[in-house]
Amino acid sequence: MNNIQDVLVIEDASITNTYNLKVKAKYLIKVKSIKGLQEVLKYLEEKKIDYFILGAGSNVILDEYFNGAIIKLELDNIKIEDQMVIAEAGCMMGKLSFKTVAKSLKGLEWAANIPGTVGGSIVGNAGAYNSEIFDNLVSIKILNENLEIEELSKDKIEHSYRYTSLKSRKIIVLEATFLLEKGNKEELENIMKDRCERRRDTQPLDMPSAGSVFRNPEGDYAGRLIEEAGLKGYAIGGAKVSEKHANFIVNTGGASSNDIKNLIRLIQRVVKEKFKIDLILEQELVEWKN
Numbered sequence: 001m002n003n004i005q006d007v008l009v010i011e012d013a014s015i016t017n018t019y020n021l022k023v024k025a026k027y028l029i030k031v032k033s034i035k036g037l038q039e040v041l042k043y044l045e046e047k048k049i050d051y052f053i054l055g056a057g058s059n060v061i062l063d064e065y066f067n068g069a070i071i072k073l074e075l076d077n078i079k080i081e082d083q084m085v086i087a088e089a090g091c092m093m094g095k096l097s098f099k100t101v102a103k104s105l106k107g108l109e110w111a112a113n114i115p116g117t118v119g120g121s122i123v124g125n126a127g128a129y130n131s132e133i134f135d136n137l138v139s140i141k142i143l144n145e146n147l148e149i150e151e152l153s154k155d156k157i158e159h160s161y162r163y164t165s166l167k168s169r170k171i172i173v174l175e176a177t178f179l180l181e182k183g184n185k186e187e188l189e190n191i192m193k194d195r196c197e198r199r200r201d202t203q204p205l206d207m208p209s210a211g212s213v214f215r216n217p218e219g220d221y222a223g224r225l226i227e228e229a230g231l232k233g234y235a236i237g238g239a240k241v242s243e244k245h246a247n248f249i250v251n252t253g254g255a256s257s258n259d260i261k262n263l264i265r266l267i268q269r270v271v272k273e274k275f276k277i278d279l280i281l282e283q284e285l286v287e288w289k290n
């Protein structure tokens with residue numbers, strides 16, 4: 001595989017994510033071009049090697065071992081022409097947010113503190129402060145199930161709160177095109193600064209996590225329910241319900257994916273018993289078949 005252009009293969013690789021989980025994979029493949037990606041996927045399919053696309057790993061609970069290939073897209077260019085913005089899938093949302101605000105463009109300022117990539121954020125319809133990535137989206141380019149490049153306009157993708165129909169397809173997001181509005185740079189920078197401070201005050205940003213664990217049930221907050229259930233600070237192994245924000249699980253050191261999963265199940269059970277509400281996961285449990 002290392003002969004394929006624009007592809008770097010690391011065998012028996014150690015991987016981690018924003019939870020600071022210790023993960024081993026048979027292969028870690030870093031890809032720098034779409035052609036390289038197409039060739040590597042063809043090779044993996046021929047050899048029947050399973051693969052998983054990892055963005056920044058900021059929304060996933062990963063199993064400890066994957067007998068397959070973790071693919072990371074090292075494609076992170078941003079092109080801005082007037083109000084049109086094209087961002088490659090490996091680009092971090094923070095970078096995209098700051099670059100667009102620097103051009104006095106409004107529509108992605110809410111994403112300054114999302115520690116994920118454009119690809120991961122499109123697939124999960126990331127959002128904050130009543131905005132979401134689909135608001136200003138025009139279209140995306142994907143590598144489809146036949147390894148062909150395909151353009152999908154926004155209306156061809158079912159999406160709702162932290163959900164898109166892309167989740168159930170074996171496709172790879174390559175880039176996203178946005179149409180932004182003209183805005184006032186200083187106002188946008190102030191909004192970003194305010195929200196950054198608000199997050200620092202209310203979220204455990206100094207501890208490894210993957211953001212909100214559960215979706216907010218309609219008309220309520222998962223954090224409020226977990227706190228009222230008396231679970232703030234409750235820990236299983238190295239996984240603990242944050243004292244600062246009850247909808248965050250933090251890794252206090254050495255948490256395994258099982259610690260996190262067991263804590264999730266316990267929270268769901270206790271909240272169901274107390275409030276008759278089913279908490280739905282916002283984070284993704286990645287359980288590989290080895």
Ligand SMILES: Cc1cc2nc3c(=O)[nH]c(=O)nc-3n(C[C@H](O)[C@H](O)[C@H](O)COP(=O)(O)OP(=O)(O)OC[C@H]3O[C@@H](n4cnc5c(N)ncnc54)[C@H](O)[C@@H]3O)c2cc1C
Pocket residue numbers: 018052053054055056057058059060073089090113114115116117118119120121122123124125126127128171172173174205209210211212284
């Ligand atoms: C401190 C903190 C705060 C957060 N705040 C928010 C918030 O306010 N709002 C919010 O929505 N989220 C938030 N998150 C969660 C997370 O940052 C977002 O969900 C983000 O969009 C995930 O992107 P990622 O690149 O990390 O995806 P990953 O976690 O790497 O992957 C998520 C899923 O997307 C798939 N995927 C990734 N890239 C691609 C691609 N190119 N093509 C196809 N599939 C792909 C993966 O296979 C996986 O299934 C927060 C997380 C943290 C740690």
